[in-house]
Structures are given as structure tokens and as C-alpha cells.
Amino acid sequence: MALLDIEGLSVRFKTSSGLFAAVEDVDINVDRGEVWSIVGESGSGKSVSMLATMGLLPWTAQVTADKMAFDGQDLQQLSSRQRRRIVGGEMSMIFQEPMSSLNPCFTVGTQIDEMIKQHLGGSRRERHERALDLLAQVGIPDPARRIKAYPHQLSGGMSQRVMIAMAISCNPRLLIADEPTTALDVTIQAQILELLLRLQEDTGMALILITHDMGVVAETAKHVVVQYAGRQVEKQDVKSLFAHPRHPYTEALLSALPERAGDQDRLPTIPGVVPGQHDRPSGCLFNPRCQYATEHCREVEPVAAPDDPASTLCHYPLDHPAAGTPPSAASSQDSPPQDPLSSNPPSPNPPRPEVRP
């Protein structure tokens, strides 16, 4: 039995112009001790799907799922009291903006203590000892002094460490990290990631890392979910994902990595932005930005092939041994799969959106 078992998760927001589907039909299956990564650009619905799992979305959100279970317990059936026992205790989360995620009115110690008191209990002294111990575990120097600090007295990196200490304070079995390093300096980013992975190894908890950085994915995750415009477009092991990306979006993300750009002067980018509420295209949501898009892509919404282990949401998955080569992808098959964008495939029949070098 998987630790976190989500099938067909959809989140819709009530807006003034009707319902907006921020997340649609997302599946994720995390086993004990596994490290997962959810990757995609801003607006892909990565955070929203995990916030929905935690039950942290505002009241305007409608969350539906065929299945949403944590450790066999159906999260949708639980009373809010029972669910609160899981949230924070067995399943906890850290956020993108550490500086604003801590309450400015309370000391670090109070905020950690509150969480321990809620889920583990214990005497005041025991809780204090545990808080000190946690701060030391996440690499905060001089915990006895820092425990009395207010959030505004901490740097971003320190704040994120405090958030991590809080998140692991009740020995969670699953930690969700929502872009934990995006708001931090590059030097601090690596430290925080290292810390998360070390804690994951030490405690054996499962870890879901939400990120838009393929580099981070490569360094951390074992399994990867790629999301685009609220849809899950691909799901693979990290090794095969990097070696054989199946969805053109994944491929484009990978080719934007500096390591893969080869000796080009400028890194390749994906033209355009993730469609929002009002500019969702018909057919495949990625088609306006996809270099392989055909008329078929523009008209028909793709569904994942049942025999596809990566459940790629594409009419013409790349590098698929079983399926026939699609007309537009044929040319790119000739070039090395990890670097198709740098090569210049001959123009297929339909005009392709320009890929800026």
C-alpha cells in the first residue's frame, strides 16, 4: 500500500468568470521513503495539487479526486479534526517564501513548540529540549539563543531551516517541500537541498519536492512528475526521464539546462508562457509552444496511452519504441535524444512555432 495514493485529483477555483481548472486529473503514488519531484513552470498547478492534498487551499477551491489516501486513510472521508491530526503530524509541508511563512509575532521557539504540543504533547521542558534538538539538527548555530529569536531577526536561509525543523518536529512520514529554495541565494539553495536529503535519509520519510528547476530534480529525486497547465504530462524514473524524455515539454525543459546547451552562446528557451484561465488553447494545452505540434494536436485533446508506463499526455510521445514515429517527431529522432533542440531538424509539414536559440 502506497503511503500517499492520489488518483484523478482535480482542483477548480471559483472565479468571477466561472470555474477555472487549476489542476486536472493528477495521479501520484508515493511509497514509504521515496523521493519524488513535481516539476513544471509557474502556473503548472504543482503547488496547488499538493496544497489540495494538505487541505490548505482557500475556500474558493473545489477539490475532487477519485482517490486521495494517506497510509490507507481516505483523506476526503475524514472529519476536519481527524484530518488535522495527519496534517502537520504525519504529513507536513514547507513553503516557497520562508521569510513570510513564519508568524512575525511569535518567537521561533513558540512556533516550533506549538506544533509539538499539538501532535506529540509532552511537558514544557521536554518540548523545549526537542525544539533545541531540532534546531541543531537543521544546522542552526547556537540553538539556545536562536530559539528566542523573532522571525524578522533571521535570514531567509535561517527561516527556511526553522520551517524545516518545524516540519520534521513530529516525525512526519511524508514531507512536501514547495519550491523550498526558490526564494534563497544560490549558495544557500544547495545547503537547504542537502539538508532535506540528509534528513530524508536519516528519518526514512518520503519526500515530495516541488520545483521548476530540472537541475534540482537531477540531484534529488528518484521519481519525477512533469506538470503543465494543471495537467500531468509525464511520470517517469529520473534516470529514464533524463535519458529518454517522452513529452515534448519535458524535452524542452531539459534542453534549457545549461549542462545540455553544449557550446551554444545562449541557452535555449521555451517560447511563450503557461496558458492562464483565459488563453487556454484547444486540443493539447502545450500545442502553441510545442515544436512538433500538428493540426491534430491543435484540435484533439491527448490522452495517455494505456500501455505507456510514463503515461505521457501527448499524441506523439517521443522516443517510444512501441508507437509509430509521428510525422513531426521523425526528424528529431535522428538527432541525439538528449539534445534535439540544438540540432536543426528539417521543417515538418505544419509550420512550427519558432524556438529561440
Added chain:
Amino acid sequence: MFKFFLVKLSQLVPTFIGVTIVAFSFIRLLPGDPILLMAGERGISAERYAQLKSQMGFDRSLVVQYFDFLKGLLHGDLGNSLVTHAPVMNEFLSRFPATLELSLFALTFAVIIGLPAGVLAAVKRGKTLDHSIMGISLTGYSMPIFWWGLLLIMLFSSTLGWTPVSGRISFLYFIEPVTGFMTIDSLLAGDWGAFLSSLHHLILPGIVLGTIPLAVIARQTRSSMLEVLGEDYVRSARAKGLSNFRVIMVHTLRNALISVVTVIGLQVGLLLAGAILTETIFSWPGIGKWMIDAISRRDYPSVQGGLVLIAFIVMIVNLLVDLAYGVINPRIRH
């Protein structure tokens, strides 16, 4: 903290000087002459008029009169009332407790009702309860005090006979003033009946005076709560698995209070101003009624002295509010 206090205190000095100038010139800008008013309909001879004028010091230049006023002020001497010849300070202090008692009662009423109403409206935002609370508070805010007071008197005092029409306490009781607060003094005297009677007299004027502050506090609490509810740290608090009550009352309200406390502080000035109308309607023997009388008699020393003292109290209250920020918000304290 002490340094913070001193800085704030020193910032009050220029404000206070400005207040003295306004208070001094305001009453003299009004048409009318205290001596002529004193003389009444029979009139007064020119010699007697000049004699009285020089006796009261009004024949000197305004600048000299102002500095004379300032000099007395620094010694704690506001001069004597032209009407009663008693020191203005004594007149003020003997009436101020009545006003303070009424204002505190009104403020307590406004906070006790307004704060929870605002929190409730924010939590139930967009729902019927929210719309009702905000609608009622807007009505209360727009209500002219004197009209609202008269309406309540008509309903509760005349028709229903639930509350007394005027005064601080029933004529049956005589309570020796100790603190000047009728409620506290009657308790000190151990007279339970007198205490209930004084409370009974407080209710209606307290509600009338507290209505506008209540509306302001409720609206400010709501908007401030809504702002804080969208903060990341409130989401963090929910992610901890805390109860909804704790998320709202501890994590959200504590931060929302920062701006609510400012508004409450500002209401104190409004209460003292509003007290003038309310005291007149309910014949409440406080400084409001005293000030109205003094203005109509052009009692220069009483008016300027009273204004300066009221302004001084408002300034002190706002200083206390500034200090309260430090207690609520650690970013200011450190």
C-alpha cells in the same frame, strides 16, 4: 523600550505647542464678548467695561496674553473661570471623571461588540452574516449622535421605561466621591443598589457614544483580518494541523490587532468629542456639557484650558497606543 518612549514623548512637544495656539485663538475668533454677556440685557457703562477689561487682562495685546497663558500652563495654572472664578483646573478635574467613566464604558462596549463582530464577518466573508454585520455597522456609523440618542431615549426610556432619561445616578443615593467614578465609588461605599443605579444610568449614553467607534472597530477588524488571513504564515499555521479557532484567534487576530489598536486609539479623541453631544442629550455632568456652557458664555480661560487639557489627554492616549504596538508587534520593540 525606554528610549522608544522618550523619542515618542519628545515628538509630542511641537504638537502640544500647536494645540495651545489653536485653543487660544479659537475662542477669541468667535464673535461675542464675555463682559457684555456677563452684563446681560441691562448693558454696562463704558468706564465699568474698560475697568473690567483691564481687570481680566483683555486690554493687553494678544501676543502678551498668549505668553501669559503659556506661562501659567507651564506652572499647571490655567487661570480662573470668568463665570465661577474657580480655577479652571479644578473645574475640569471635578467633571472629567464623569466623562472618563462614560467614555471608558462606551469604548469597552465598542470593543467587546465590535472586535468579535469584525472577526466573525471576516471569517464568514461573503456570507449573509458578513453582509448583515457590515450593513448594520455602516448604518451605525452614519447615524447622527443626537438623533440616535433621542431615538433610544424615546424607545427605552419613554415607551418601555427600561432606562432612566438622564443623570448619573438616582436621586435616592448620595455617594461620597473618591475616584469620581460613580460605579467605583458606590462599590467602595458598599452600596449595591447605588452601583446598579449608576450602571443603569450608564447604559444608554454608553451605547449612544459607543456606536460610531463600534462601527469603525468592526470594519477595521474585518478588513485587517481579511488581509492577514491571506498571509503565508496563516497557511503555515494551518499546515501545522492547528484548530481553526487557534489559527484565527492566535495567529491571525494577533497580527490583525496591530492596525485595530491604532484605530481604537484614534477613537478616544472621537469619544471625547462625541461626549459633548451625548452629555448634552443625557444631562451627563461631564466636561462636554461644561465646555458647551463655557463656550456659550465666552468663558475664555475655561474654553482654552479645557481644550488644551482634552488635547493633552488625547495625545497621551495615542502615546500609550504607540507603546501598545511594541507589546503586540515585536518588530517595533526590537
